[in-house]
Amino acid sequence: MTKDKRVTSYDVAREAGVSQSAVSRVFRPGLSVSKKTREKVMTTANKMGYRPNAIARMLITKQSGMVAVIVSSRANVNYPEVLSQVSKQLAARNKRVLLFTLDNAEGGDELFEQIWTFQVDGVIALAAHFDHNSLDKFKEHKIPVVLYNRNVPDALANTVCCNHELGIKQLVNELKLNQPKNYLVISGPEDSDVATERREIALKQLEKHGEQQVSVLYGDYSYQSGRDCLAQWLKSNPAPDAIICSNDIMAVGVIDEAREHHNIDVPNDMSVVGFDGVSSSSWFNYQITTIKQPLEQLTKAAVDMLLEHIENPDSPPETRVITGTLIEGNSVKRP
Amino acid sequence: MTKDKRVTSYDVAREAGVSQSAVSRVFRPGLSVSKKTREKVMTTANKMGYRPNAIARMLITKQSGMVAVIVSSRANVNYPEVLSQVSKQLAARNKRVLLFTLDNAEGGDELFEQIWTFQVDGVIALAAHFDHNSLDKFKEHKIPVVLYNRNVPDALANTVCCNHELGIKQLVNELKLNQPKNYLVISGPEDSDVATERREIALKQLEKHGEQQVSVLYGDYSYQSGRDCLAQWLKSNPAPDAIICSNDIMAVGVIDEAREHHNIDVPNDMSVVGFDGVSSSSWFNYQITTIKQPLEQLTKAAVDMLLEHIENPDSPPETRVITGTLIEGNSVKRP
Structure with missing residues (x-):
């Protein structure tokens, strides 16, 4: 594999009849150069296959x-x-x-x-x-x-x-309005920092409202994991009154699972909240109560x-x- | 803003008591070097804040x-x-x-x-x-x-x-099974090459089945644009029997709009197909007939x-x- 010798800014300058520094200025963002010179240099540079030597520039600017x-x-x-x-x-x-x-x-x-x-x-x-x-x-x-x-x-x-703290506080307050008797938290993966933070804030908020030992299930943020968590829970437990999901997509999964296989009406039988405010959370069938991230x-x-x-x-x-x-x-x- | 003089591979070599080429080999992917040398060089390099000069390497390999x-x-x-x-x-x-x-x-x-x-x-x-x-x-x-x-x-x-051609042919065949009387195409944006290709193939396929002059509306691939296209169409036309959407997300929008505001049942009153096979296309409320891209x-x-x-x-x-x-x-x- 052979490659041609790299064309330099000097070659371009010679060909275009301008100084090398003019060529250099054309290819450095933020430096002024006359429109005429710019055009002449660009045409010549393109014709010759010149690539401005960003690499040399990097060595100088260290960026x-x-x-x-x-x-x-x-x-x-x-x-x-x-x-x-x-x-x-x-x-x-x-x-x-x-x-x-x-x-x-x-x-x-x-x-x-x-x-x-x-x-x-x-x-x-x-x-x-x-x-x-x-x-x-x-x-x-x-x-x-x-x-x-x-x-x-x-x-x-x-x-x-x-602001996860404030956001989850607001979501818990929304849920509290209807005084649910029992809660379930569906968290993102255990090795996710965001999931950990959201889960811990949720549990702390619930504790403040006198809800001790709320159960936690772990999904992987995906739709299917939301479905799976709810299905697994319902095998040995009644439907909770309220579910706090670590993100919207798992909340969507929870809602679909409830409706399709368990005849549970959301929100009348069970309330569900998410987090993120992704676009699908507002789709007609879901309209999830959530925190939209800025x-x-x-x-x-x-x-x-x-x-x-x-x-x-x-x-x-x-x-x-x-x-x-x-x-x-x-x-x-x-x- | 001052920055320290850049540490070179020679500085690292001297400090680690190895040759410069050994240092160089450690930092070039694909070159063999003994585990012991590698460790010695890595420790010294990290301590000295050495960054392997990828840039010089680029100038040599031209990659x-x-x-x-x-x-x-x-x-x-x-x-x-x-x-x-x-x-x-x-x-x-x-x-x-x-x-x-x-x-x-x-x-x-x-x-x-x-x-x-x-x-x-x-x-x-x-x-x-x-x-x-x-x-x-x-x-x-x-x-x-x-x-x-x-x-x-x-x-x-x-x-x-x-294979857009084959995919859209399959989708049209699915729709034909129930012999719809009229079709609508909801295309992606006019300046999108993919949208253009999918739209033209759809129109050509429909023509082959004797469907001339099928109407086309243009969305921008978004959920909302799917909703808007259908709403606009229904202002002055009855619901079509079948809608071919350029992507799944617009198909989701069409289905939601039909159900929420027009009391149109999908699929019984109106069939809808998408394209892409994105994950939300398989959600319980949609289950869109589509082509899953490989x-x-x-x-x-x-x-x-x-x-x-x-x-x-x-x-x-x-x-x-x-x-x-x-x-x-x-x-x-x-x-």
């Missing part, structure tokens, strides 16, 4: 222009929407998303090596679990990290988070915070908590 | 290890699933996804400049519209491109595509084809068409 976005394969179903928003926000700030998938909560070493190799300017961890040890590694490599939707309070990490604000905050820490590596860690919106659907029984 | 994945903001709703699969397939081949969003079908020049700048090894266009002119630009820059799920027959481009095979084929063309830039363009699976749901009336 690659890339941000690693790490997604867990165990992510909640709404992560693609988040990824799409993050990508837009970063593009607007002239940064690009380099995508990494973390396949399990344990072995991330290979992933880390990859991240160092690509010399990304920073990292946004979308749905990945990082322990203190992992966070320390980024610190050693001087790569700023923002954790999206998770709280690692004593890890001194940058975090952007939906995706745009959350992703903008994450990107702002990351860029701040790329520019000022010594900035102290920061936590931003943004309040979601209670959506009063039709999945909770009214008094 | 950046990155593949640009271009997504249109007008994409069908199932693209995130595709993106996730593509990312996994590429990671398995030691390539990373650099994500680009094409905001409209027209002005992609800025996007192209970005792509040249990052010196990606290749491009997978997921849901973006490329004309011949755009494809020529990639050719000029010697960057191989694979178009996902779209056909540009005379453009001599690499394409991987679900996502894993499609994405694997796209990645294989791209890598083949990265390794052998002079390989001729190729088209691969993969057959989807007919899902017989419960949204079509049986005779």
